Amino acid sequence: MENKLVDQINKLRSQVKRLLLFFSNSDIKASNFTIDLPVGFEKEFFALIDKINFLLMEDEENFYGYFLFQMTRELRFDMNSATGVNFKNATYVIYFNPFIFLNLTTKQMQTSMKHEILHILSLHLIRVKKMKEKYSVLAINMAMDMVVNQYLSYLPPDAVTIETVNKEYALSLSHGKPFEYYVEKMQYAIELQEEKEEENQQKEDAIATEFDPNKTHDIWEESNELEDSTMEEFTTSLAMKAKKGEIPSYLNTLLDSLKNRKEELPWDLYLKRLMGTLDSSKKKTITRRNRRQPNRLDLRGELSGHKANILLAIDISGSIDEEEFKKAMTEVLGIINNYGHQITVVECDNEIQRIYPLKTKKDLKERSNSRGGTKFTPVFEYANKNKVDLLIYFTDGKGEEKLEVIPKGYKVLWVISGRGDTLSVKEPYGAIKKLKKVKIKDNVLDHHDVERGGFSMNHHESIL
Missing domain, CATH: 3.40.50 (Rossmann fold)
Incomplete structure (x- = not known):
């Protein structure tokens, strides 16, 4: 199966490379642009995702596979990460940017999907709302990624981790801290860069082919506007359905936290x-x-x-x-x-x-x-x-x-x-x-x- 999977990935990679050659020679902006995908590309891409999902369900951490099975899937070419999630029409949607996703190994593809599910279980889509009033988008995105990437192996080379952040910003952040701790430290470290990052947001191309930590969670803004309690209940329901047999202790901690959250306001x-x-x-x-x-x-x-x-x-x-x-x-x-x-x-x-x-x-x-x-x-x-x-x-x-x-x-x-x-x-x-x-x-x-x-x-x- 592994050889067939590699062949399928290589075939899809060659197709997106041909697309990129066209894009590199065209001044195409979001306002007048549509992607004309090769015949059968989308069907074959999601057949690949099915196989990756099957590998997750066979893995000892099969929770991720069962959780992913309950999500809707879509292609997204303007997203600056391999995968992304938001909440649409009473379900979680996972998006894939083939230009970035297909450059990953099969292990990294699985990790990318796990990464998005950990964001959901950590309720980051809810917790980030209040943070935006005080901290920059880049600080928030990097802090969230540092939290979830601590639990993952086979990370992509451009993944945001505590080690890469410490090296880039000359910090000494430690493992096991909450999201709020990392975002405060990151805000202090990148305060001088915030204005420049804001200016760079004003010009965006129709497609994205590279990872950009400042934009990785932009699609969360497009989620349906629901009450936090509703999203929490939906997340808990999906998580409980995905729980099959033994799961790692860090996942148990996340699930216990979800089950214990209650709306107590009169x-x-x-x-x-x-x-x-x-x-x-x-x-x-x-x-x-x-x-x-x-x-x-x-x-x-x-x-x-x-x-x-x-x-x-x-x-x-x-x-x-x-x-x-x-x-x-x-x-x-x-x-x-x-x-x-x-x-x-x-x-x-x-x-x-x-x-x-x-x-x-x-x-x-x-x-x-x-x-x-x-x-x-x-x-x-x-x-x-x-x-x-x-x-x-x-x-x-x-x-x-x-x-x-x-x-x-x-x-x-x-x-x-x-x-x-x-x-x-x-x-x-x-x-x-x-x-x-x-x-x-x-x-x-x-x-x-x-x-x-x-x-x-x-x-x-x-x-x-």
Whole structure:
């Protein structure tokens, strides 16, 4: 099998070499460029990936093979690394740049795939978000690679390791430290180079043929915008399915960490956090180019400071207590209005029955009488067409198992109330919270149950 694998790799290498000869003699930029691949190239390339994946599944660390088997695969020619990952349409996608990937040995190809999976298990796609406010892209990328590459053998020659970084930057970093430790040390070491690296980002070619640590994780920016808790749950689910038999101790540590992470914020603080995110969020626009990749005309730019559109969906077919409903709406209204966002109420059973704006508690109407069962899809279809920033769905959780449409460009928060226990939708595309039933005491006022509208959601519990 090894000889056949080498022959297949050599054949694919010769094909990309011929492509590179054409590119080297052409001034091709991202704005007017498409790659005309040889007939059958993509099929044969992914047949190679299947064989590499089979080798991983036969390996003693077969966890990686089973994890990779659950991922979607795509080609990507503008990526400055052999492989890359992001999160699209409720799954992890692994990308391959043949111009770089095919220069690796079979062992290095396996290592490159393991490298991406370790980024996922370490939740780097989530942890990097806050880091970008303080540290440079290069410092973050190199720090993350130093963390995951400590566990890997057969690394490509240009891989970022603690040893190569110590040599290049005259540092003395040690093994076994967390991502945050390395990024702080790296930021200090490359501070003088940051401005130059930022300038170099302004010009990007349509294809990439060399490794560049400053751009290796740029495609993470293209992941679907989901709540951290949703991505964590999805990652944990994939990891548990990939766990077959004995696995190395360092993987066990990562998996235990994933299993022990819980969303513990009470309802009101969780919603406030969402509101804060919307308040400082940026709106996509075609009138500006993307700052990070200005030559990519298919990527939209951003405008800041827009007024968010909140869609409050109410399941009128569910078993939601009227008193609980009114109190919950008072709390939601109080939190959202503090941020000045606009609210639209949508009442739905198996189809949308009524839509109206909501500014104050007086605008809240008595719920319509239900005419049918429960379907969530009509609300998501409406949200997709009306530039929504956040959808809050108040329901008892009983409905379809699969949405007929995928949420586009907005965040989703499910609120399970009444006698509901779980959400029927298997892929919710957002966070799920369960309201803990509040007991109403006769003629006794408990100050713990009073907040703003006479109701506190601090006693709610999460089902995530």
